[in-house]
Amino acid sequence: MKRQRSRWLELLLVVVVLTLVGILVNNLAVNLIRTGLGLSFEWLWQPAGFALSEHTLPYQPGDSTAWALLVSWLNSLRVIACSIVFATVLGVGAGAARRSLNPLLRQLAGLYVGLIRQIPLLLQLLFWYFVAFLGLPSEPLAPIGALIRLSNQGVSILGLTLSVEFSAVLVGLSVFTGAAIAEVVRGGLDSVPRGQWEAFRSLGIGEALGLRRVVLPQALPAILPALSSQYLNLAKNSTLAIAVGYADLYAVSDTTITQTGRAIEGFLILLLSFLALNLLINGGMQLLNRIVVHPAQRT
Amino acid sequence: MTKRRSLVALLSIGLAMSACASLGEGSASRIDLIKKRGELRCGVSGKIPGFSFLQRDGRYAGLDVDLCKAFAAAIMGDPNKVQYRPLTAPERFTALKTGEIDLLSRNTTFNLSRDASGGNGVTFAPVVFHDGQGLLVRKNSGIRSLADLKGQSICVGSGTTTEQNLNDAFQSLGLPYKPIKYQDLNQVVAGYLQGRCQAMTSDRSQLASARSGFERPEEHEILTDVLSKEPLAPLSSGGDQRLSDAMRWVVYGLITAEEMGITQANVDDKLQEARENPDLTKLRRFLGIEGDLGTKLGLSNDFVVNVIRATGNYGEIYNRHLGPDSAVPIPRGLNQLHRDGGVITAPPFQ
Structure with a gap:
């Protein structure tokens, strides 16, 4: 009896969900017909008609809008990938430091996490861009010889030149996500029984080695799932790059939508592009999960 | 139990959503909605002195703002029943x-x-300001023309025609350039003042009004190159003829009032004069004493009187915010009446 009733409830739920989707699709269709728009993607093959301040592949304003979107997608990918690397290093360092024996290190890491997590990311990005990077003099500063050159026109590290917009987004996203990752790492470390710490310390193993060989491997299963959602968050947060003039996918979509008036199609492409990007990150993390966590569970 | 409760919640969300879905339809004009609500929701920039800018007393003022007031006066008889919504360029059409x-x-x-x-x-009302796109540079930069900006960074607002014009101008000259795109005019100004760009581009009126807020306006100049013509106009969402007609004739009313010499100060005298003198048919029609011009539009027959009482005629609005004694003086140029050598004119009220 009970099972039968729950089946009816399930059926009802399916009907409700389908009705909702139906209403939304119908509403979209009705409005598209009413405004005489209809869906069309032909504008993708017309010349974009705007320049991009940075691009990894060759790009000119005469190229198609589709190409401009692809180039900007790569811009997004580039800043996301670099930020993930920096945020992870920063986060693992700060997370481990919060459980370090050194009180100064502990305090500093606590201050970093506390401060950064309380301030909205948009404000931080605006700060990094307008105050930190654009506040640099226009004549390059070279603190350590020619290795690093900093100016408000660009940042050059070992001859590799980065725009200030890219640098600001990179630093902003890394510092912000680093603080979140630090908490994830700290939580993971706390999930390892205290006895494990005491055990390696009593064996005379150093802090760093013990952390790397004893604690972290046991903490990883708790860290990885939360870590991958931080990475996904980082990817989504990268759309705030529009606030500091970085030519990412969202900023370029924004321009194409206003120029073509094709808001629905533009947003569909935007949604699918981010879905693809996040599936990429998700896939990578699952692979890592399989490699790192499962062998640990098997033993 | 919990399952049933969540089902009820789902159902009510569904009902709410279907209610929302049906709201989008309806063939009645927005004018009725505005009257019923008792308030006009007017999208403005809010960041351009002379056009729409927050004053010390917390109110918006400017040419664009006065037009909102004129529309409210025409529709509801009260210029103060306006709610201003500051919008960025990319947000405006979606809103x-x-x-x-x-x-x-x-x-x-x-x-x-x-x-x-x-x-x-969308549907545009008549042009209320004829503008052109220009470039603002530092006087000591040595940049005197477009060609001097070859390969340089230029700060520009995204999602605007400005961005396209900039590209058209440089592409036709075959010159490379680097657009640094921001969402908002304030950020464009900040990027330019911080030295990220060698020039910033926008409509010349906006450049003039932005420069008026600089610490040392005299150190910056607007290049003589004009990249485009930019006729600026109020607009409504397409497909609502009553609203777009009303907007069109409110603007024409402001222009016609200037042509006929009717001002905020003398509108009541003119009204009196027209009432007493049945031979002044043109004036009587315009002020709604005779005929049914206003009623045809779905407004009150004397909507022009309400509008002029609220904001004055087109020339008065212009001088109040952009005239020689205002904070953002911009020569009237093309925006003079046709008889004075400009392009501002209106079809007859007949």
């Missing part, structure tokens, strides 16, 4: 399409793709 605002009075360039049903599909 209009979704019905968040009734109309937009926000330095928007009238062009084909925005007007056409296959484009943004």
